[in-house]
Amino acid sequence: MKVLMKGNEALGEAAIRAGCRHFFGYPITPQTELAAYMSKRMPKIGGTYLQAESEIAAVNMVLGASAAGVRAMTSSSSPGISLKSEGISYMAGSDLPALIINVQRGGPGLGGIQPSQADYWQATKATGHGDFQVLVFAPSTVQEMVDLVSDAFDTADRWRMPAMILADGMLGQMMEPVELPEEGEHASTEKPWAANGHSNKREHNIINSLYLTPDKLEELVVERYKRYEQVKATEQRAEEYLCDDADVIIVAYGASSRVARSAVNKAREKGGKVGLLRPITLWPFPTGALQKAAGHAKAFLTVEMSMGQMVDDVKLAIDCRVPVHFFGRTGGIIPTPGEVLAEVEKLL
Amino acid sequence: MVFAGFGGQGVLFAGKVAAYAGLIKGKEISWLPSYGPEMRGGTANCSVCISDEPIGSPLITAPNYLIAMNLPSLERFIDGVEPGGTVILDSSLIDREISRGDITVYRVPSSRLAEENGLTGLSNMILVGKLFHELGFCTDEVLDEAMQKCIPQRKAAMLELNRRAVALGARQ
Numbered sequence: 001m002k003v004l005m006k007g008n009e010a011l012g013e014a015a016i017r018a019g020c021r022h023f024f025g026y027p028i029t030p031q032t033e034l035a036a037y038m039s040k041r042m043p044k045i046g047g048t049y050l051q052a053e054s055e056i057a058a059v060n061m062v063l064g065a066s067a068a069g070v071r072a073m074t075s076s077s078s079p080g081i082s083l084k085s086e087g088i089s090y091m092a093g094s095d096l097p098a099l100i101i102n103v104q105r106g107g108p109g110l111g112g113i114q115p116s117q118a119d120y121w122q123a124t125k126a127t128g129h130g131d132f133q134v135l136v137f138a139p140s141t142v143q144e145m146v147d148l149v150s151d152a153f154d155t156a157d158r159w160r161m162p163a164m165i166l167a168d169g170m171l172g173q174m175m176e177p178v179e180l181p182e183e184g185e186h187a188s189t190e191k192p193w194a195a196n197g198h199s200n201k202r203e204h205n206i207i208n209s210l211y212l213t214p215d216k217l218e219e220l221v222v223e224r225y226k227r228y229e230q231v232k233a234t235e236q237r238a239e240e241y242l243c244d245d246a247d248v249i250i251v252a253y254g255a256s257s258r259v260a261r262s263a264v265n266k267a268r269e270k271g272g273k274v275g276l277l278r279p280i281t282l283w284p285f286p287t288g289a290l291q292k293a294a295g296h297a298k299a300f301l302t303v304e305m306s307m308g309q310m311v312d313d314v315k316l317a318i319d320c321r322v323p324v325h326f327f328g329r330t331g332g333i334i335p336t337p338g339e340v341l342a343e344v345e346k347l348l
Numbered sequence: 349m350v351f352a353g354f355g356g357q358g359v360l361f362a363g364k365v366a367a368y369a370g371l372i373k374g375k376e377i378s379w380l381p382s383y384g385p386e387m388r389g390g391t392a393n394c395s396v397c398i399s400d401e402p403i404g405s406p407l408i409t410a411p412n413y414l415i416a417m418n419l420p421s422l423e424r425f426i427d428g429v430e431p432g433g434t435v436i437l438d439s440s441l442i443d444r445e446i447s448r449g450d451i452t453v454y455r456v457p458s459s460r461l462a463e464e465n466g467l468t469g470l471s472n473m474i475l476v477g478k479l480f481h482e483l484g485f486c487t488d489e490v491l492d493e494a495m496q497k498c499i500p501q502r503k504a505a506m507l508e509l510n511r512r513a514v515a516l517g518a519r520q
Binding site: 001002004029030113114169170173174175176177258259260261262263265334336337 | 364367368371372377378379380381383384401402403404405406407409497
């Protein structure tokens, strides 16, 4: 039988079942239950749970663990992710896989503690300094939080880059039934690059992000961007809901996509041809699914718990072929299906 | 359904029992708590959705059922209750007339009943007993299984008290 779990705890259990044995955390509302869960579970299974002295320390411990070849993760909420951005950039610059979870809250600054999606730009465009991207996964249910943890670990290993799960306070705090995968289904991939003990049986590996020669640094960055092109071509994920005949398509991810789905159902009851396109990866952005939808939709509406940070990505994905409108609430307010329906009806 | 009261009255637990009953019945369910400073001193609440369809927004603004354990909670949610909906309130703590004629109101003196019956702290489960009696949603066995899921082994002694509270509530 399925079990009821809080999103935060489900993320932790899923990570353990995906083979993660190294968690480095620091408490912050609304993600603290994840760290608390790991602190209880890790010692029982021979794993490492360490509450660091700061978010910066925690992310750098992840860097160290990942460099040694193990699956490592950290989690925080918005202000804490800003602190981790230095370490995330270093991991990207060192081609290290890792999982970083952001259970978003309202911002900027200390902001508030209620659910938000205002870290979209940070996650997809400015996770730290320098030329780099991280994989960004956006679950919308507790079950999908579980499923995307192993997916994120696997994808991060495949491409040797950090992955982020962009959740929010609503998903972190809510309970839903989940089916957990059996442990060991997701074995880690071989990591011949890892800087671990090798008894002088091979050349030693070096993990580094410092390259003082511009030619060398440019070469490495350009190589990395070739890999990003492959990631864009192969790792886009999105879900379409009633899009085939839709005149208006809502584009929404995570918590706001659930509200949007309710609004789509209400609109359909009244005969309105409305659909939902839900990006599951925010980077790579699902441009393929959007281009297809732009072939028949008359308008798009992004619904976000921010001031409209995803609008430009939708416009770029479809080359502005049809109008892209926006409705959102921010600061920790979750929009209601009725509010979204009213916006949709203006476009029908 | 929305369960609301002071922090410490067990509204989140009551909601969890209801959610588990839905899960055992094979329904789609969600449980969303309030969190943060509003839990301290103000009103704590949780939204529980039990549905045959996948659940969209888990945040309930118009509940079909409201379980109110204090006056601020009642005042916050009463206007949003769906027409035809049901309110179950602790009448030993809430002394207010409800002017709406389009909803059913059950007044259960659950805090007083809990004190009088050696069930201190289980006012919440008396109201759960009343709720499930009126809902007719599941058998007593299903509700009992839900309670077993929600009460950890180390607190097994609490199970019997919870059972008594639910049975008492069902008779109100």
